[in-house]
Amino acid sequence: MSVDAGVDELGSYTEDYTLNILSANTSFQLARAPWPSPVNKKMQLLQINVTPTVGTGLGSQVVIWDQDLSNSTPPTRGSAGGAILTIGATGSAVSGTATATTALSEIQTVEHTFIAGVAMQATTVNVNVAATLKII
Amino acid sequence: MVTTVSSTVTRLNRYPYEPILMSGQKVRVQKGQVYKYFEVPRFEAPKLIPPFEVEMLSPFPKTLATLSDTGAQTQQSHECTEMDVQTPGLGQYRLIALDKGVLFELFQPQSTSKFQTLTGIPFHYGTTMQFYRNQLWSLLPEVFVLNDESTPVIKVTNMDMNKTKQHARIIAFGFFYPLRELETQIDPKTNRIVYKDDAGNLRFIQAALTVEVGVKS
Numbered sequence: 001m002s003v004d005a006g007v008d009e010l011g012s013y014t015e016d017y018t019l020n021i022l023s024a025n026t027s028f029q030l031a032r033a034p035w036p037s038p039v040n041k042k043m044q045l046l047q048i049n050v051t052p053t054v055g056t057g058l059g060s061q062v063v064i065w066d067q068d069l070s071n072s073t074p075p076t077r078g079s080a081g082g083a084i085l086t087i088g089a090t091g092s093a094v095s096g097t098a099t100a101t102t103a104l105s106e107i108q109t110v111e112h113t114f115i116a117g118v119a120m121q122a123t124t125v126n127v128n129v130a131a132t133l134k135i136i
Numbered sequence: 137m138v139t140t141v142s143s144t145v146t147r148l149n150r151y152p153y154e155p156i157l158m159s160g161q162k163v164r165v166q167k168g169q170v171y172k173y174f175e176v177p178r179f180e181a182p183k184l185i186p187p188f189e190v191e192m193l194s195p196f197p198k199t200l201a202t203l204s205d206t207g208a209q210t211q212q213s214h215e216c217t218e219m220d221v222q223t224p225g226l227g228q229y230r231l232i233a234l235d236k237g238v239l240f241e242l243f244q245p246q247s248t249s250k251f252q253t254l255t256g257i258p259f260h261y262g263t264t265m266q267f268y269r270n271q272l273w274s275l276l277p278e279v280f281v282l283n284d285e286s287t288p289v290i291k292v293t294n295m296d297m298n299k300t301k302q303h304a305r306i307i308a309f310g311f312f313y314p315l316r317e318l319e320t321q322i323d324p325k326t327n328r329i330v331y332k333d334d335a336g337n338l339r340f341i342q343a344a345l346t347v348e349v350g351v352k353s
Contacts (some may be wrong), residue, residue, distance in 0.1 A: 010263065035203045038293065039293075073205070
């Protein structure tokens with residue numbers, strides 16, 4: 001992905017974040033949005049890769065919603081039970097099976113905006129999530 | 137204190153980006169409440185200052201703390217002596233934020249924000265790189281530096297709540313103007329500013345570009 005692909009608004013730029021989900025059905029924070037002053041910005045998902053990394057062979061489902069898990073000041077949108085975006089990942093890494101990555105680019109995802117932050121859960125352990133977010 | 141002559145002109149932040157002074161032209165440099173007149177000597181010419189990087193977090197690997205959601209933000213400041221120019225001379229710079237997610241606020245001198253509305257205006261990657269890429273260079277932050285007497289100070293703030301920053305760099309580029317200071321005085325008959333030319337004759341300053349620089353902190 002080229003630097004700043006999908007960035008067209010003046011004042012926006014991209015940041016890359018990664019997260020290893022080490023517990024199933026537990027909330028994790030991929031990134032907190034830079035909502036405090038003097039920054040006052042929100043985020044938009046441009047690209048996301050989801051990779052189950054341990055060889056259970058089980059598929060995983062990653063649910064994503066808008067929340068700052070460390071601060072309740074910014075408004076929350078969605079929850080673990082009411083995700084605003086759900087990504088299914090094929091099971092992989094069992095013997096004889098290559099690790100599989102589900103990759104969604106900006107033209108494949110809805111332009112969800114995150115005011116508070118990108119929070120997520122996975123239905124299985126050991127899921128690597130890497131994403132490029134546009135900071136607007 | 138001398139009042140500004142009516143023939144003073146300004147050519148700041150022009151598009152395209154080219155030298156604003158040529159050989160033989162005069163410039164009035166305002167430093168706070170005082171100013172001096174200079175001339176680019178006939179035997180000199182403006183020189184290009186090619187793009188160079190200025191790191192605010194030296195020495196590496198100093199880190200810039202994450203953006204905080206409570207209390208005052210942790211800032212770091214850097215006195216940009218890298219932007220000082222040879223004496224006597226004037227440096228004209230335009231600035232681009234190189235590292236993403238860092239707010240840069242330029243002070244000249246240290247206590248006075250250079251770009252002001254009611255408060256200082258910081259710039260960052262998102263507000264400068266697009267102008268650079270689209271060649272809208274007149275919209276880039278511009279600053280002038282006289283000799284080593286008006287060194288800019290840049291304060292940086294992390295815009296990211298998740299990651300510390302190991303770099304906070306700007307790219308500066310522009311022009312250097314060699315100068316010769318003009319001996320000025322007030323002509324008692326006309327009450328206008330005059331200077332001594334090479335032959336020792338008193339001459340009116342017909343037109344001079346005005347630039348403002350901060351005093352050294």
